[in-house]
Amino acid sequence: MKILVQKFGGTSVATPESMKRVREKVLSGLAQGCKVVAVLSARAGETNKLLALAEEWSASPDLAETDALVSTGEQVSVSLFAMMLKDAGIRARSLLAWQIPIVTDDDFGNARIRSIDSAILRDCLAEYDVLVVAGFQGRTADGRITTLGRGGSDTSAVALAAVLNSVECEIYTDVDGVYTTDPNICSTARKMDHIAYEEMLEMASMGAKVLHIRSVEFAKKYKVPVRVRSTFSNDPGTLVTQEDSRMEAVLVSGIAYDKDQARVTLRDLPDIPGTAAAVFGPLSEKGILVDMIVQNTSLDGRTDITFTIPRKDLRQTLEIMEDVAPRTGASEVIHDVSVAKVSAIGVGMRNHSGVAARAFSALTQESINILMISTSEIKITILIQEKYVELAVRILHDAFGLDWDID
Ligand code: ASP
Ligand code: MG
DSSP states (O other), X not given: OOEEEEEEOXXXXXXXXXXXXXXXXXXXXXXXXXXXXXXXXXXXXXXXXXXXXXXXXXXXXXXXXXXXXXXXXXXXXHHHHHHHHHHTTOOXXXXXXXXXXXXXXXXXXXXXXXXXXXXXXXXXXXXXXXXXXXXXXXXXXXXXXXXXXXXXXXXXXXXXXXXXXXXXXXXXXXXXXXXXXXXXXXXXXOBOSEEEHHHHHHHHHTTOTTSOHHHHHHHHHHTOOEEEEETTSOOOOEEEEOOOHHHHHXXXXXXXXXXXXXXXXXXXXXXXXXXXXXXXXXXXXXXXXXXXXXXXXXXXXXXXXXXXXXXXXXXXXXXXXXXXXXXXXXXXXXXXXXXXXXXXXXXXXGGOOOHHHHHHHHHHHTTOOOOEEEEETTEEEEEEEGGGHHHHHHHHHHHTTOSOOOO
């Protein structure tokens, strides 16, 4: 039995009209000779409304009850859609996560999938042609309802595709696929035909938020091919898959950016063992995610340490540094909130040199000053003043030959 998992996001299931388009997509899956497992999100805006309701009714909403509440958004979508399929004469039924079950840990609001029992799914697939499964939800081993974090329906779909050995996991959304960069700031951005899991992880974590990041990690681990495509067109979309020689031939696949950055520098610290631990230990205890870190080479046994953090954590970070600075002997703490990261990403970088030099010279031509640089095997990240982000993205997009070509 060939099985196809298709996931439909909030805008795709928002109205009866858009649901009819979803039905067309399901019918095309059936026409390919597959049984279809359709994973649905809540209708657009619904999850936010339910979360607001919890805030309105409770001074501090209980996490487990919040999950019981917000998971109902998906319950509404799946039951409505199953009805519409039946109206069209299709053998279909809805399934909530606890009915399968999709078992998670008990980290309410951000639960991780532990296991999915495929026995009931397979029994149901023998009886029905389409199963409409509620995304985003799970249940703990002792039966409490959980949710997987915002955007978590993607992860539900990929996990179901993995256990059911789906031919592909189609993620239907309101865009045609994954673009080489944000088309809102770069009109020459192109839709990619394919992208490697690792590149997608970098694009997603950098703010190209087409897919829930955990779903990509899941897909990579279980080698599930994921196709991001639009409910509102017939475009084949972008295939997120294992790296291959086609991808390696391309130097840079995409340019990502992230404006949610702040920079902090501790000046003139003694360069002795334990300094870095004294700076970063208290930040990690508070769960603050430090991203780029640069330590200067020491001059006369003293050095500077600079790092970046999400902007929302700046105030707390500075409070912590007020305590850290005197303890480590730093002379001052300076910060900058108007900074942003721009990254060039590509698995092709593994086998090519000169990528960094090309990026730097392109930025130099536009007199954009580089504040910090970090590199990994498949990514070069440059920190710049936020006001230059759009320009920097366009310049790098062009410098690496990603621009859309008329012919
Ligand atoms: N409905 C959930 C959310 O809005 C899950 C999802 O759409 O993937 O985050
Ligand atoms: Mg989404």
